[in-house]
Amino acid sequence: MTHPAQDPAQALAEDPTEDLAIDPLELAAELRNTIGTLVRRLWTEDVLPQNQAAVLGRLVREGPHSTSELAVLQRVRHQSMARTVALLTEAGLVEQHPHPTDARKYLLTPTPAGTQALHDQRARREATIAAAITGRLTPAEQRRLKEAVALIARLT
Numbered sequence: 001m002t003h004p005a006q007d008p009a010q011a012l013a014e015d016p017t018e019d020l021a022i023d024p025l026e027l028a029a030e031l032r033n034t035i036g037t038l039v040r041r042l043w044t045e046d047v048l049p050q051n052q053a054a055v056l057g058r059l060v061r062e063g064p065h066s067t068s069e070l071a072v073l074q075r076v077r078h079q080s081m082a083r084t085v086a087l088l089t090e091a092g093l094v095e096q097h098p099h100p101t102d103a104r105k106y107l108l109t110p111t112p113a114g115t116q117a118l119h120d121q122r123a124r125r126e127a128t129i130a131a132a133i134t135g136r137l138t139p140a141e142q143r144r145l146k147e148a149v150a151l152i153a154r155l156t
Contacts, residue, residue: 040128052084056114085108
């Protein structure tokens with residue numbers, strides 16, 4: 001569907017798939033697979049294991065939690081979370097403080113070093129993605145990616 005003043009070849013170059021039907025399930029599978037591949041690629045460069053980074057990120061975002069609360073929120077067994085918390089504590093990334101209303105529990109908070117480690121890991125991931133964007137995509141493709149990010153954000 002071209003505008004009378006527009007060159008037909010230019011119209012095709014703008015969006016050659018405009019009239020093709022999109023299968024939402026197929027697109028969803030491609031999106032899941034692509035995002036999964038990107039995330040796994042980023043994990044290979046992480047200093048903090050994913051489970052520790054997830055717990056640390058939750059504590060930084062949401063504030064103090066007990067080990068039991070973290071286990072429920074992260075959908076893991078208490079024993080697994082206790083091990084993750086022990087590793088984070090040994091590394092100096094979280095601290096335990098007595099619970100204000102339940103003397104049997106401790107609340108976990110990130111240390112300044114823990115918060116910095118999380119921010120450093122995120123910065124490394126973002127730098128890796130930025131390098132791929134600038135190294136592999138043309139300026140036009142970068143603009144399209146920016147538009148796609150806005151669309152993906154609407155799906156969340």
